[in-house]
Amino acid sequence: MTGVVSALVEAWQELRINKTRILLALIGVALSVGALTSVVGVGDLAREGMKANSERNGGRSATLGLGVYGPTMPDPVKLEEAYKGIIKRYGVEYYTHVGLSQHGFQFPSGVQQVQMQLVDPGYGVIHRTDVSTGTWFAANDEERLAPAVVVSEAFYNAAGRPSLVTHPKVTLTGDPKTTAVMIGVVADQYPEAPPQAFMLMGAAERVGIAAAGGQFKFWVQDAQAGPLKAAITSDLQQQFPGMQIHVDRMDYASNGDPFAVAQLAIGGVAGLVLLLGAVGMLNISMVTVRYRVREIGIRRSFGATSRRIFLGVMMESVVATAVAGVIGVMLGVAIVKNPWIESKVAPGLTEYPPFPIEAAMLGLGAAVLVGALAGAIPATVAVRVKVIDAIRF
Amino acid sequence: MEELVSLRGVTRTVLLPDDQELHILRGVDLTVHSGDHTAVVGRSGCGKSTLLNLLGLLDTPTGGELRFQGTPVEQIRGNARARLRGSSVGFVFQQFNLLPGRSALDNVITPLLYAGPSHFWKRRELAMDMLDRVGLAGRAETFPNMLSGGEQQRVAIARALVRGPRLILADEPTGALDVDTGQAVMALLDTVATESGAALVTITHDVNVAALARASYRLDSGVLTSTEVPLGVSA
Structure with a gap:
């Protein structure tokens, strides 16, 4: 417990002392996280907008459409009875x-x-x-x-x-x-x-x-669509012999999720944005450690274990990027929930969904991950520093 | 008196880039007891700092036996050695090595960040007490670049002593100071070490500084010899 608290105290001290340099690095991370969160949030909003439009046109997933065709028109009364029978038999609610x-x-x-x-x-x-x-x-x-x-x-x-x-x-x-x-x-x-x-x-x-x-x-539910289609087709074929029975999915998801490709593309862009942020952070962290070699040597002469030095450098990076992550997520929320952006991205929606929590978690998680990765490499370098050489550095 | 560090036939050799061996220390015998004030004097490049690094568990010998508080150092590994160094050894460097951008108080607090709960949670009080002992309580919030050389070395002494080490290793503690300030710093170091009962080993090339110690040795080309005659006279 004391070890973790003292590592946090040390990390905070470092952040406080090197605030200008770290602030510059963190602006990059905050912007990256903001961009990542915005891309995912806007993507989610656009997806919701497209989904709403698709559902308005073709129905929710899974919507089945029934049709009975033949050389002659089927008896409308009998057809209506057949429909009612299906609703009752299969417990269809909508x-x-x-x-x-x-x-x-x-x-x-x-x-x-x-x-x-x-x-x-x-x-x-x-x-x-x-x-x-x-x-x-x-x-x-x-x-x-x-x-x-x-x-x-x-x-x-x-x-x-x-x-x-x-x-x-x-x-x-x-x-x-x-x-x-x-x-x-x-x-x-x-x-x-x-x-x-x-x-x-x-x-x-x-x-x-x-x-x-x-x-x-x-x-009906997605999982029920297949079995129901087969059961209802057979059911109607018995009631309307010689006629063609069509039971088909009418909704947007009938041929798989059409938004999957868009989601992948958005994920790719988001990943690239994050990668750029991570490389920037790593670059600054590496420079920082080289600049701090002597200090690391001095700390080790006062009893800092290699584990503690690793934790300190790592924690400094994680604490900093976590703060940047929170700022980035707030930036992302401000962008995605902007009424003008909402109306342009999802014109089909009358009520906009809340900011997707997964986008916020992804942004924050990514920030901490970037911090851990950007901290781990310089932390490893810091641990390998020979105390005697470091003090004389 | 309790034996703190003992070296028996200790050698330290490094391999040069051309595969030649450089013998820095050759068969060094030295015992430091608690309360000892020992000086090691020698010219630049004679192996003084290497000896100090061995005494402070920053380095390991190539040959011979080095015991710290009775335990052979090769039996004390990695993090345990770092913890032992933190709790038992205090370093005072020639260039002070204060951490830039941190106040005198924060510098003195630094070793306490690696100490156990009893020290860590009382770090401000302990550090203030120590600064008070070296006469710098009034400059606790001052940054190193605003302190004179003598004051910086006093902060470094406070930092070295704040965890109550049993062994204080001073590497050319007056090397960056003028004569008067150097003498004042040595007097302070001697007083504080005596008060705390810690052993003080001073590495220096200045025979006047070495003369202040109760026991003194000369290191020449890696060979350590005891000086019976006061160094100030023989030099």
């Missing part, structure tokens, strides 16, 4: 129909054709549809007399951005006209996107809006 439709909506500026997606409440979870205002569909929204719609920002703007608390109504053209209630707003899929709207499949059918084409999707 599922949705997805149908497309085009319908005219009355806006203050006039009637505009709007692309509609007819879905079930599970769509919101499967496609990670975050509402910026209001709410997504609940199961009982299907029972509303005036169907609920969740609209895009472009739609909401065209409707004059009424407060959702007032249950704003919007009219669907046609005969008879239908009045719908806006309950939530989601981000546009891309800048300048035309107005879009979501409506529950059951509600749409009740007001006579038919879906052109349709799909049935459900979300």
Whole structure:
């Protein structure tokens, strides 16, 4: 205990005395760690942004899409029964129909054709549809007399951005006209996107809006996707003999993690940044030890063991780089959590994830590792110094 | 009196780059007891510092027997030797060898960083006491470059004595000082060593300094001989 404390005291004394020289070395390490943490943090943020976009388009991992095709259209009632059977049999929690439709909506500026997606409440979870205002569909929204719609920002703007608390109504053209209630707003899929709207499949059918084409999707755990695909295919083949059954993964991760290459590239850049910092630190440490040969000799004449000299030189480097690491991580957090950077790196996200703790730990760990490595080589040199020669140095 | 260090037929030889052997010490016999004040005098290059390094466990002999507190030094290995040196030997160097950038107090504290808990946790008090004994308590926070040569050597003496060594080895302690300051430093060293009961071995080329010791030896071409006649007279 006393040995460790005294080594720390000694290391601190060295840092205090050689503060200018060490400070210069540490600026390099702090910047390297800051760059490393920023690269990993920004990479993580970008990954989250890309993932969110991919999930919005194709669904979370693993989203399975069902399709029954054949020379004739399958009986829709029987198909619906089959879907319900699958949900019940396999305990599927999140599922949705997805149908497309085009319908005219009355806006203050006039009637505009709007692309509609007819879905079930599970769509919101499967496609990670975050509402910026209001709410997504609940199961009982299907029972509303005036169907609920969740609209895009472009739609909401065209409707004059009424407060959702007032249950704003919007009219669907046609005969008879239908009045719908806006309950939530989601981000546009891309800048300048035309107005879009979501409506529950059951509600749409009740007001006579038919879906052109349709799909049935459900979300399962990654590990279950393979076995379920085989089981459901066989299940549907028995129910629809002679028809083609397609049970396919629709999500971004269906062919492996598409971000793995990007992650590797980011890791490579981060490693290179760290290597540069480590080489700089090592260089300065080596110069420092040569400059301190006489001092090491004097310390050894007063009873410092070689182990203690090694620990002292090493500790000095580790203590210094750990401090630089904390500063570097703080720098990295400040960069990654900058609102402007967040909005540019992950434009698809409405809520940004917290700063990744692994990036902070990596930065700090890397700093200590660099300190240990940059300290170990000069410490070995210091231990090999012959006391007599060192004192006369 | 207890025998601290004894050398019996000690030789120290180094191999030169042209494979020739250089005999620095040749069959040296010397015994230092606790409380002894011994001087070794000789010209530059006669092997004085090598002898001091052997006495201070900084080097090992090529031949003969060197015992430290009764134990042959070859039986005391690596870190144990360093610890023994730290606890039992105090060095005073010709060039003071104070650590630059550290105050007088920090310099005196340095050996206590390698001591056991009883010394380490009381390091400031012990170092201040020692500085007080050498008359420098008022300059504890002064840096070496702001101290005179005599003051620097007094700090070095305080540093050598702060762990209460049983053997003080002074290598040309007055070599970098003027005559008056040198005499004052030697008087201080002699007093402090006497008070603490430590043995003092002074290596010097100055016969006047050697004359202050109670026993004196001459080292000439690696051969150590006792000088019966006071050195100041014979020189």
